[in-house]
Amino acid sequence: MLVPVRCFSCGSVIGDKYEKFRDLVQGGMKEDEALDKLEIKRYCCRRMVLSNFNVMDQLIPYAESVYRLKLQQEED
Amino acid sequence: MTVTKLAADKASLNLRIKGYDLDMINALRRFCLVEVPVLAIDDVVILENSSLMYDEVLAHRLGLIPIVTPHKYLEGGEDGVQVMLVLDARAGTVTRTIYSGELVSAEDREVKPASAEIPIAELAPGQSIKLEAYAKLGRGKVHAKWQATSKAVAKPTPVVTIKNASTAKREQLEGICPVHILASKDSKLVVTNPLECTYCMECEKLDPDSISIKESKDDYIFSLESVGSVDAEDILMAGVDIMMKDFKDLHSRVDVI
Numbered sequence: 147m148l149v150p151v152r153c154f155s156c157g158s159v160i161g162d163k164y165e166k167f168r169d170l171v172q173g174g175m176k177e178d179e180a181l182d183k184l185e186i187k188r189y190c191c192r193r194m195v196l197s198n199f200n201v202m203d204q205l206i207p208y209a210e211s212v213y214r215l216k217l218q219q220e221e222d
Numbered sequence: 223m224t225v226t227k228l229a230a231d232k233a234s235l236n237l238r239i240k241g242y243d244l245d246m247i248n249a250l251r252r253f254c255l256v257e258v259p260v261l262a263i264d265d266v267v268i269l270e271n272s273s274l275m276y277d278e279v280l281a282h283r284l285g286l287i288p289i290v291t292p293h294k295y296l297e298g299g300e301d302g303v304q305v306m307l308v309l310d311a312r313a314g315t316v317t318r319t320i321y322s323g324e325l326v327s328a329e330d331r332e333v334k335p336a337s338a339e340i341p342i343a344e345l346a347p348g349q350s351i352k353l354e355a356y357a358k359l360g361r362g363k364v365h366a367k368w369q370a371t372s373k374a375v376a377k378p379t380p381v382v383t384i385k386n387a388s389t390a391k392r393e394q395l396e397g398i399c400p401v402h403i404l405a406s407k408d409s410k411l412v413v414t415n416p417l418e419c420t421y422c423m424e425c426e427k428l429d430p431d432s433i434s435i436k437e438s439k440d441d442y443i444f445s446l447e448s449v450g451s452v453d454a455e456d457i458l459m460a461g462v463d464i465m466m467k468d469f470k471d472l473h474s475r476v477d478v479i
Binding site: 149152213 | 274275279286287288317322336338340341342343344347348349366369372373447449450
């Protein structure tokens with residue numbers, strides 16, 4: 147699914163930090179530096195962001211193709 | 223008995239409390255953690271959900287979003303007071319993510335998600351979500367979503383004593399400390415900030431003859447971290463107030479006997 151809203155262990159909000167983290171890492175920053183920059187201090191929160199895998203990205207293409215199919219049918 | 227502020231901002235608070243027993247500080251810690259009432263989404267009426275996310279998962283995510291709780295709820299609010307928030311989102315021709323910022327309340331403008339950037343769901347073209355969410359006042363002891371703090375900790379103030387400042391293992395000691403509070407200056411070992419010590423004891427293990435770490439008694443460092451619904455200082459004050467109220471209640475009950 148999507149990023150968890152909160153850290154499983156301590157309950158601090160990490161949902162709003164994942165996308166910033168992803169952008170920083172894609173921009174060439176090291177993972178640990180990015181986590182430090184986002185002020186994610188405890189290792190429970192760090193693993194939440196570091197080990198997240200967005201399953202939604204793999205499911206969305208199916209929904210997109212359903213939409214395209216529908217458009218096509220309407221045209222026909 | 224003294225209380226000094228070490229660091230404070232909206233999100234966190236660090237105090238050094240001298241002269242109180244651990245029992246007292248622990249009670250305060252637990253009240254801050256579990257008894258301070260905050261708003262959190264508890265009931266969700268889903269009018270429309272064609273997204274890939276199940277209704278239950280969606281509702282669970284909404285519940286975990288911290289909601290800004292204005293003062294009036296903290297002071298006079300009873301458990302169960304509710305405020306309605308609305309989410310009405312639709313994807314046009316491209317896939318988009320809906321964020322917590324789209325969750326708005328018409329009843330009370332001050333009530334809103336503490337962060338506007340928490341992803342709630344992803345919508346493919348043509349999909350939509352329409353729902354009513356009821357934020358209710360509750361306490362952390364019922365469910366973790368009502369906890370105002372993500373950290374409420376008391377640790378005894380560390381006493382770092384250097385017995386032999388010119389030890390040969392200076393460099394090693396400097397390198398082994400995970401919080402970097404040991405430094406070697408002018409060929410002498412010095413402690414830069416003893417309050418940061420985490421009691422890992424690595425330095426004492428390495429060189430027990432030249433350094434010792436001890437816990438002080440009746441001297442604690444109390445730190446709070448807010449989730450965003452209430453400011454850290456307000457959590458502490460509310461915690462103290464509720465604790466006093468409970469003690470007074472107990473007192474009046476004992477008086478009757």
